[in-house]
Amino acid sequence: MLDMKFIREHPEEVKAAVKNKGEKADVALMLDLDEERRRLIQEADELKAERNTVSREIGQARKEGRDAAEAIARMKTVSDTISGLDARLKDVEQRIHDIMIRIPNMPHESVPVGGEAENRVVKTWGDIPEFDFTVEPHWDIGPRLNILDFDRGARLSGSNFVTFRGAGAALERALINLMLDLHCREHGFTEVSVPFIVRRDMMFGTGQLPKLEEDMYHIEADDLFLIPTAEVPVTNLHRDEMLDGDRLPLRYTAYTPCFRREAGSYGSDTRGLMRIHQFDKVEMVKIVRPEDSWDELETLLNSAEKVLQLLELPYRVLMLATGDLSFAAAKCYDIEVWAPGIERWLEVSSCSNFLDFQARRMNLRFKRERGAKPEYVHTLNGSGLALPRTVIAIIEHYQTDEGTIVVPEVLRKYMGVEAIKG
RNA sequence: GGAGAGGUGACCGAGUGGCUUAAGGUGCACGCCUGCUAAGCGUGUGUAGGGUAACACCUACCGAGGGUUCGAAUCCCUCCCUCUCCGCCA
Known part of the structure; x- marks a missing residue:
């Protein structure tokens, strides 16, 4: 607001x-x-x-x-x-x-005006690899190695639900652990484990409601929502509080599943793991003093990038134009990883500064010192990272001409193997 | 799911229709006192809205929303939340 x-x-x-x-x-x-x-x-x-x-x-x-x-x-x-x-x-x-409640946040002056076409590439990292054999997309590799099962996911819950199996499931778990360890040990975040189902007010607080009601799974009997991102419960942790200034900044990271109906999305991106109704994500949330939020956005982006650097996956960073910015965001960087099998850049993270927009909606304030005037905090969040598309990139980037997948160096201690052979 | 007890300021806690303009205490800030410290004394200390050049001033707020009344923290209704016990259960 x-x-x-x-x-x-x-x-x-x-x-x-x-x-x-x-x-x-x-x-x-x-x-x-x-x-x-x-x-x-x-x-x-x-x-x-x-x-x-x-x-x-x-x-x-x-x-x-x-x-x-x-x-x-x-x-x-x-x-x-x-x-x-x-x-x-x-x-x-x-x-x-x-x-x-339907007036969006103001885009920052540095944000380009326009639609998707005006998104600006601000950085690229790593080289797009060349392969001397015919590369496969993950939706072929995964089922062949029996680590992804699309058919049985659909049998259980419908199309665009997936089952991970064996080394595929272990890969997901390894990535979650890698990311949480990284953010907690190197980036100063505190891990939290939060409810995956929240009240209507929480969805309003972070700005998903009223706009995105149709995109969310709603439990009618209790008027509760399955979270579309950990942003919702984690940012709302301190709602209605008056924080002491010396407690700021607060930096939280959380692993949660995310649930999205994807009501308005059509055919093109729905194959394989690209757009599924339930996916895992490690999220970072910051609650900061107003004067610090722009610096914190940059370090947030760096923290998310670090995951891809450790995985040695090439990526690029976009600054989103106004038309692509989410309702509550003032500025947002998307990180896109290169998936060589499907030859596409895939969004694996959005890092946003919401200024005081969410804080006002959830009544989250602080006092610089005792007796000072209350001020709204600034909130930020960024994926660090979304799992399925990271898995796509790993499967496709680390595939070999023998049809196996090399496990990225940084994940080996978590998985206990050097390759996935099916 | 059943029964009961609760929800009052930063915190504790009193308050069953109008000297409540939310007592008292703790904490905090400032001042006084004191050789120093402790104690003591005094004053002040919420949020939001309206209003003002700025003050002043006014209004609302005792979990939320309705109602009764000239007047509600207080009485009535509905809902939410917390705790205890019972039942069920991973």
Whole structure:
């Protein structure tokens, strides 16, 4: 959520942000309603002040045995007037709220304006490998080595659910351990293990709701949602808190499965492991002082990149244009790993700075010192990394002409083998 | 799932319709006192909104939302959460 004061003072910039992000929200109408709101508050508050004063006098009069019937009758009509004003105020505030929650975060000034085509490659790492044999895509290698089972995944839960088996399952587990160890031991994160099912408010807090309701698995009986990313429970850990400034920054990492209905996605990316309804991910979340968030975004990106560097997989980093930015993000880097079997760059991480947008939605503030004014914190998160697409890259990058997969050096101590031979 | 007890400020905790403008305490800040320390004394110490050039001032907030009343932390209704016991269960 944006600050109403900011919107009042910068209406044209906010309207531009709504447009550039491809959202729909009537900012002008909201500002009109905001003026009406303030008029109603002023009117009602004056009457309430009168009512408070006179009611106190009525109590005093009663105590002294004087008659207060006239004042009581007068205050009854005042109360009725107040009720009417309050009802109008409530309606106006609801309408303001409905627009406000659909206004996206402002893109940072460094973010290119435009759609996907304007995404900017800001870095590449490693060389795209040349093979002297015909490379296979992972959806052929995996089933042949009996480490990926697409058919039985679908049998259990439908299309785009997958089963990992044997060394495939071990590879997933090894990657999770590698990433958690790296982020905890080298990057200063604290590991947390959180619920995978959360309340509606949590989805609102990080900005998935109201926009993405159709993309999530919803448990109707309890009005709970399966998390689409660990961002949701981890960022919300401290919601409604007033943190001491000296506790910041907070840096958390968590492994969780992620559940996505992918309601709006069509055929092209759905083969193999590219877009599945349930996948594993290690996520990093930071809760920081406002002045630190841009530096923290860069180190967050570095922490995610480090995983691919250790795995020795070539990748590139994109700065997303406004049209590709998520609703809550001010700026976002995507990391894409090269998958030689399918000859594609695959997104394995998004590292975003949300500024105070999520903090405002989840009421998460801090005080620099005792007695200081409360301020909203800044929040960030980044995948570190999403597992299935990392597995695709490993399978395809480390395939051999004998049809086996070499286990990346850094994973060998976790897997106990040097190659996957089926 | 059943029964019971609870939810009040940074924290503890009192408060069954109007001297509550949330007592008292702890913590914290400032001041006084003191050779120093400790103790003691005094003053102050929440959030949000409105308002102001800035103050002042006003309104709301005692888990959430409704209701009764001239007036609600207090009475009524609905819901949420926490704890204890029982049942079931990995």
